[in-house]
Amino acid sequence: MVMDDLGWGDLGFFGNPNRDTPHIDRMASEGMVFTDFYSGAPLCSPCKAALLTGRLPIRNGFYTTNAHARNSYTPQEIIGGIVNETLLSELLSEEKHLGHQLQFLPTNHGFHEYFGSTNCHFGPYNNKDTPNIPFFRNGNMIGRYYEDFAITPEGESNITQLLITEAIETLQNFSKTSQSFFLYWAPDSMHGPVYASKYFIGKSPKGRYGDAVREVDDGIGQILETLKSTGLDKNTFVFFLSDNGAALVDKAAAGSNGPLLCGKQTTFEGGMRVPGIAWWPSKIKPGQVTYQTATVMDLFSTILDFANASVPSNKVYDGHSLKQTLLYGKIEDRQVFSIISKPIFFYRGNELFAVRYGFHKLHLWTWTNSIKQFYTGIDFCPGQQVENVTTHEQLNHTANPIMFNLGHDPSERFPLNPASLEYQSKLPIFRQLISDHKMHLDPGIPQLNWCDAAVMHWQPPGCQKLKRCLPKPPSKPYKCDWPH
Numbered sequence: 001m002v003m004d005d006l007g008w009g010d011l012g013f014f015g016n017p018n019r020d021t022p023h024i025d026r027m028a029s030e031g032m033v034f035t036d037f038y039s040g041a042p043l044c045s046p047c048k049a050a051l052l053t054g055r056l057p058i059r060n061g062f063y064t065t066n067a068h069a070r071n072s073y074t075p076q077e078i079i080g081g082i083v084n085e086t087l088l089s090e091l092l093s094e095e096k097h098l099g100h101q102l103q104f105l106p107t108n109h110g111f112h113e114y115f116g117s118t119n120c121h122f123g124p125y126n127n128k129d130t131p132n133i134p135f136f137r138n139g140n141m142i143g144r145y146y147e148d149f150a151i152t153p154e155g156e157s158n159i160t161q162l163l164i165t166e167a168i169e170t171l172q173n174f175s176k177t178s179q180s181f182f183l184y185w186a187p188d189s190m191h192g193p194v195y196a197s198k199y200f201i202g203k204s205p206k207g208r209y210g211d212a213v214r215e216v217d218d219g220i221g222q223i224l225e226t227l228k229s230t231g232l233d234k235n236t237f238v239f240f241l242s243d244n245g246a247a248l249v250d251k252a253a254a255g256s257n258g259p260l261l262c263g264k265q266t267t268f269e270g271g272m273r274v275p276g277i278a279w280w281p282s283k284i285k286p287g288q289v290t291y292q293t294a295t296v297m298d299l300f301s302t303i304l305d306f307a308n309a310s311v312p313s314n315k316v317y318d319g320h321s322l323k324q325t326l327l328y329g330k331i332e333d334r335q336v337f338s339i340i341s342k343p344i345f346f347y348r349g350n351e352l353f354a355v356r357y358g359f360h361k362l363h364l365w366t367w368t369n370s371i372k373q374f375y376t377g378i379d380f381c382p383g384q385q386v387e388n389v390t391t392h393e394q395l396n397h398t399a400n401p402i403m404f405n406l407g408h409d410p411s412e413r414f415p416l417n418p419a420s421l422e423y424q425s426k427l428p429i430f431r432q433l434i435s436d437h438k439m440h441l442d443p444g445i446p447q448l449n450w451c452d453a454a455v456m457h458w459q460p461p462g463c464q465k466l467k468r469c470l471p472k473p474p475s476k477p478y479k480c481d482w483p484h
Contacts, residue, residue: 001220001238002051002184004044004120004191007246008273009258010213016256018206020213023221027240028277032288032326037276038295038344038356039244040318042265044120044191045073045448047243047296053085054300054317058347060085061444069351069365069394070482071265072448076119076133076456079477080447088300091309092182111184114138115166119457120191121145121159131457131470140462155208157195163187164219168226175230180307185223187216190255192247207253224279234282237306239299242274251382261412262381262390265484266368267346267353268412269361271380278326285329292325293342293356302326316440318345343433349482350446352437355430359407362430366402367394369484378484386413401427451480 010016012025013033040050046057053060060082064072074081089110119133124146132144143149151157167185174181189195189212196211200218204210220240227233246255248263248270257263257270264271276294278284297319301311305321320342346354353365368380371392381390388395389402389412403416403423416423454475463469 001223001240002048002186003216003240003242003275004186004188005244005247005255005264006190006213006216006242006275007255007257007263008242008260008270008275009256010246011275014258014275016258018204018210020204020206020210021217023217023224024240024277027220027224027238027279030281030286031238031277031279031284032290034276034278034294035289035291036293037241037274038293038346039242039272039274040296041071042244042267042271042346042348043071043073044243046071048186049082050318051296051299052087052089053082054088054297054311054319055085055315056297056318056345056347058350058352058441058443059316059318061447063347063349063444063446064448064480064482065350065446066449066479066482068349069353069367070349071484072349072480072482074119074448075122075451076131077451077453078448078480079450079452079455083447084444086312088303089182089184091304091312092180092307108139113170116163116186117145120188121151121193121195123151127470134457134460134463136460136462141460141466141468142462143466144457144468151193151195154201155193155195155211156198156201157189158197159195160187160189160212160215160219161197164222167219167223171223171226171232172230175232182303186243187219189216192250209250209253209255213255228281233280236280237283237303238279240275240277240279241296241299245270245272245274248380248382249378251379259411261384261386262368265380267348267363268381268390269406269410272346278322280326284326288329290325290329292322293344294322294325295319295344298322316442343437345437350443352434355433355437356406357426357430357433359405360426360430361404361406361412362427363389363402363404364398364434365394365396366391368392373483380484389415401430403427403430448482449479450477452477 012021013028039047041047041057046062049062057063115137117135123132125132132146134141135143135149194208194212196215200211200215204214245257245263248254260270261268262270301319301321305323311317341358344356354363366389368390374392404412453473458470458472
């Protein structure tokens with residue numbers, strides 16, 4: 001279960017008072033909560049690519065070199081996608097945000113069924129300058145956002161209900177067979193423009209965003225109840241997470257990252273620390289909280305481990321199986337067990353910005369967004385200013401890194417004194433971790449450099465049957481502009 005832009009502080013079990021997530025809170029009480037779970041990138045597309053490949057975006061190619069340290073994703077004009085990678089779905093089948101052209105569709109990468117869209121629900125568009133985003137069933141378009149799959153200007157839409165129904169029916173069908181399955185469920189209603197169905201409109205004190213959270217929470221409750229009622233819960237591992245921190249640009253109308261610094265698009269804690277819940281009633285003891293640091297890449301290795309499948313040996317993978325932690329409550333550090341001592345690498349585009357190891361986090365670079373963007377109202381850290389940290393220019397601290405003790409200061413407000421014994425004792429450890437990491441780093445070919453209006457959704461598979469194909473413009477590739 002991969003949420004879109006849900007913040008660490010949006011959930012009741014992490015202290016949110018709005019009571020928008022009773023079913024997710026119950027899931028947490030019945031399973032294991034990860035307090036220190038991380039995305040693979042500070043925004044959607046690269047994170048999901050990291051989850052499905054088990055590799056950092058810098059390795060799997062889901063980044064850009066058009067400018068230094070720029071976040072990039074997969075708008076419909078992007079040419080690239082996941083190439084030369086073996087996806088988790090392919091490894092599990094024995095035979096989003098992956099890219100949207102025909103060769104990148106999920107049904108061509110191990111998924112036997114597909115219901116959803118390859119892009120976020122931006123729009124509406126006029127179908128002349130820009131086509132509306134298509135919605136797919138398996139390999140064929142069945143309609144378009146804002147046309148067949150309506151989202152009103154007021155933010156009302158039934159799309160989440162369709163995704164809930166699809167998940168439930170899929171589980172009910174699998175319960176009648178002895179087949180194993182991998183269900184990737186990724187509602188996007190909390191990503192702007194935020195939407196919710198009529199029943200949930202006006203239900204949350206948090207406004208439309210809270211309404212969307214409530215609807216997804218209700219769907220999760222239904223999905224977990226379906227697993228229980230069909231008996232699938234006895235042999236089904238479920239993991240709940242968000243793709244990145246809450247997008248704070250909408251300020252009070254946005255999600256919450258609790259005490260964490262900044263939000264989506266940044267490599268501060270609020271941008272990349274996300275909720276994580278593991279649920280498996282017959283295997284994972286209820287009511288557990290783990291402080292094991294973990295990332296979406298660890299899920300790749302963990303799921304393969306539970307499926308008795310192997311991680312390929314032909315590439316460097318960034319995840320490690322969490323099986324010992326999940327089943328036996330042990331905190332993993334590769335071959336030995338100790339407290340939260342696995343390095344986490346925070347990339348922004350093509351640059352390593354920060355590293356976490358144990359309770360300490362080292363910032364090699366800092367940047368929020370440009371001062372020009374900031375003055376237009378785009379603020380990734382509203383109400384949060386930390387001198388020399390939440391900067392509007394890219395600052396290189398590699399020679400004298402900024403270090404925080406997240407055990408004492410999870411909000412990254414008070415940098416350690418570089419002259420302190422604590423700083424001096426940890427810095428050589430970080431230097432060695434970074435050296436080792438870069439020694440084994442073979443960056444993938446960047447897939448998010450080039451755009452072209454001709455590859456947009458003018459003529460997606462299935463448009464002929466619906467008689468809904470649109471005139472396609474001539475191809476004119478250009479370098480994508482990634483402002484932050």
